[in-house]
Amino acid sequence: MTSELMIYQQNNIKTYLHFIKENLTIIPQLYEDKINHLNLSLAERNLLYKARARHLQIMSLIGITAEHLIKLILLKRGFILNTVKPLRFDKEYMEKLENYNSDKPSQEKLDLLYDEADKNASIEFSERLIDFEDCCQIFKKSNDENYFNGVKELRLNENFEEYSYLGYTKMTGDNCLKIIQQMRNSYLHKAESQSEMQGIIWYMYNFLVWTSKKEFFDFFKDEQYIGTDENKALFQNA
Numbered sequence: 001m002t003s004e005l006m007i008y009q010q011n012n013i014k015t016y017l018h019f020i021k022e023n024l025t026i027i028p029q030l031y032e033d034k035i036n037h038l039n040l041s042l043a044e045r046n047l048l049y050k051a052r053a054r055h056l057q058i059m060s061l062i063g064i065t066a067e068h069l070i071k072l073i074l075l076k077r078g079f080i081l082n083t084v085k086p087l088r089f090d091k092e093y094m095e096k097l098e099n100y101n102s103d104k105p106s107q108e109k110l111d112l113l114y115d116e117a118d119k120n121a122s123i124e125f126s127e128r129l130i131d132f133e134d135c136c137q138i139f140k141k142s143n144d145e146n147y148f149n150g151v152k153e154l155r156l157n158e159n160f161e162e163y164s165y166l167g168y169t170k171m172t173g174d175n176c177l178k179i180i181q182q183m184r185n186s187y188l189h190k191a192e193s194q195s196e197m198q199g200i201i202w203y204m205y206n207f208l209v210w211t212s213k214k215e216f217f218d219f220f221k222d223e224q225y226i227g228t229d230e231n232k233a234l235f236q237n238a
Contacts, residue, residue, distance in 0.1 A: 005082055006129065007117050008075040008094075009110060010101050016072040017219050020212060023065040027205055028226050030054045030061070056191055062204050063184025066177065067132045069208060070139050073215050077142055080117075081129045089117070132184065136177050148173025150236035151210060154203045165200055176207045202227030203234065210235045
């Protein structure tokens with residue numbers, strides 16, 4: 001059986017988790033490489049452009065990783081992301097999925113789950129998933145009220161009164177994903193830095209690590225925060 005519908009089953013879970021984990025490993029390496037290039041003589045112009053390229057890579061990977069992390073979380077929560085208007089599976093179906101994921105998987109069992117999913121959806125769906133902005137909105141609405149307890153705010157204009165980033169003067173657990181989504185869109189359309197301060201990059205990355213640990217602790221428990229001790233302290237253990 002083949003289906004365009006994407007559900008929270010082992011193959012999808014493992015693919016997404018490893019994709020996210022690999023990106024979280026690469027981003028700090030790119031950041032260190034970027035700093036090394038900037039610390040060398042600016043007379044060597046190629047090194048400056050390499051540093052800029054690393055910055056573009058870092059910001060792009062943060063955006064991509066955020067999108068796939070949120071989509072995986074929504075799949076875990078039972079949302080169907082293929083539809084124009086996202087639906088949600090009922091509790092009984094999600095329990096069947098969890099049992100499938102924890103038991104010995106088989107193609108026969110998976111086919112039955114997809115058949116039932118198609119019936120549950122009762123709406124025409126496409127292979128294309130909903131966009132990142134919609135995912136961010138659904139994620140925010142489906143979080144409990146205290147979801148971001150443990151994430152402190154980063155004030156961006158503490159040292160420079162007039163400074164703001166994409167219109168924001170502070171970053172918090174509640175707005176960080178929205179900021180990442182706006183950042184991602186800007187880099188998709190134009191390969192040009194948005195003059196991010198180092199703390200902004202650290203906060204975005206650490207937000208992804210914190211959220212990954214909160215949702216999939218066993219898989220991401222060894223991931224480390226980056227930046228200064230002060231910046232790391234903005235993220236208490238998930």
